[in-house]
Amino acid sequence: MTNSMTLPAISSYDSLDQYMRAIKSFPVLSAEEEYQLATSLKKENDLEAAKKLVVSHLRLVASIARNYSGYGLPQSDLIQEGNIGLMKAVRRFDPERGVRLVSFAMHWIKAEIHEYIVRNWRLVKVATTKAQRKLFFNLRSMKSGKSASLQSEEVAHIARELNVKPEDVLEMESRMSGHEISLEGNADDETEDVFAPISYLQATQAEPSEILEEQEVEHLHTAGLSTALAKLDDRSRRIVEARWLQEDSSATLHDLAEEFGVSAERIRQIEQKAMKQMKGFLTPA
Template sequence: MSATFALPVLSDGLDRYVQQVSAIPMLSQEEETELATRWQREHDIDAAGRLVLSHLRVVVSIARGYAGYGLPQADLVQEGNIGLMKAVKRFEPDRGVRLFSFAVHWIKAEIHEYILRNWRLVRIATTKAQRKLFFNLRSMKQSFSALSQSEAKEIAKDLGVKPEEVMEMDTRLSGQDVTLHAEEGDEEGYAPIDWLADTHNEPVAVLERRAVDHLQSEGLSEALEKLDPRSRRIVEARWLAEGDAATLHELAAEFGVSAERIRQIEVKALQKMKGTLAAA
């Protein structure tokens, strides 16, 4: 690119990346229109690149709003960057709207899709209305306590879902871990663990345990062996690491490809492993 600043790289670390994108100047409306017109009419890659670079800080700002979902911030930023690039591709300067306003939808949409693909608690959010419920429920609640029936009905009406779906999602989002054991020093009190039956040696449990052991040891090993070295490395680093899982950007830097390419390889590898395990 002809820009005088270096292209920020997430693999250098998120803090360093934020510093770099914050140093990139925003474009004036005239500059933005001129660049967008060059991209739209001439498919000038340099012009598109400058539009993307000048709005990377917007992606960082939006991605920070999704920090509470337990997913790597760097991955959220990368997904948001993909949304930004889609926005630049479709941006029409003649409509009189700034790229910032136009891109927000695309950035959020890409981040939403990533969260829904990776956050197991929201697998129930399969319809458009349920997804809207998932991403808006926290802001619509008036307090941190559980929703009342009247509050659930009002939110359900606004979002076009059933009241029971609102209550279920609220339970999932506000659920907390409960200890099975009694508090330290409480010798006379009963804890949930005291009421649980011992099913460890039941025949069905024994068979299930053996099947799980097989999948986790021999089955998993067999599935990994059927992957090519690069795919196996990516799966192991992302899903089987004992410490922190590697981010898409760290693996992208390791293999010299884009983070999106790493994500594609990961998805394909997991699908192949799923098929191998199902046939085991």
């Protein structure tokens, strides 16, 4: 797809500011426009449709890339890598899933940026526990000053916010002040709790896939859920519960296909129909 499309490249502009102004000129697509373009790409391999989907989301990439400016890498390179992730997302996007491209693409954009940082940033390991990971990826943003030493009140506040011990805060502050950190962790570490910081580059919020899942579950747990589920037939109710309402892990289409003796595509169709019915049940008349 990328070889057949001409997209705005940062190198084509005299400055990053010019590039930012240029991408702001591309229109934001409505849900209907996005669906039509994505359907055209999926069914007809329409590269012009793919281009429109990509350029309409270049601002999203630039916005995400800004969150990684603290790692000392060129902003233009971060954006360029994020654009690669965006193009991968557009190719894999399924408009029938009922999720907007902006939500789906965030994961792919971040994944490419993470990979770029791994390839270009060499650090050494400092954290081995979950508490230390949380501290490492939040301490810098929670400090009142980048270089100032932490005061006792600030230590106590950070400890309360992150649910860790004050001495853990002080230890991590000391480590971060005197050592570099390994983004990829130690491949020779045989312990189960291996530290791989690249998975936590942005600790201020969950990954997009987790956010989407939480939003879906929260929506389904609104008032009237039990009534809405009760109105479904047994098979549809089982599929919805297995796919969306299990807290530990959701069943895959193939798992349910094997359970009911039908194809995975048939399970997907039943799921979509059931979800649509439930939205109708849950929407006030």
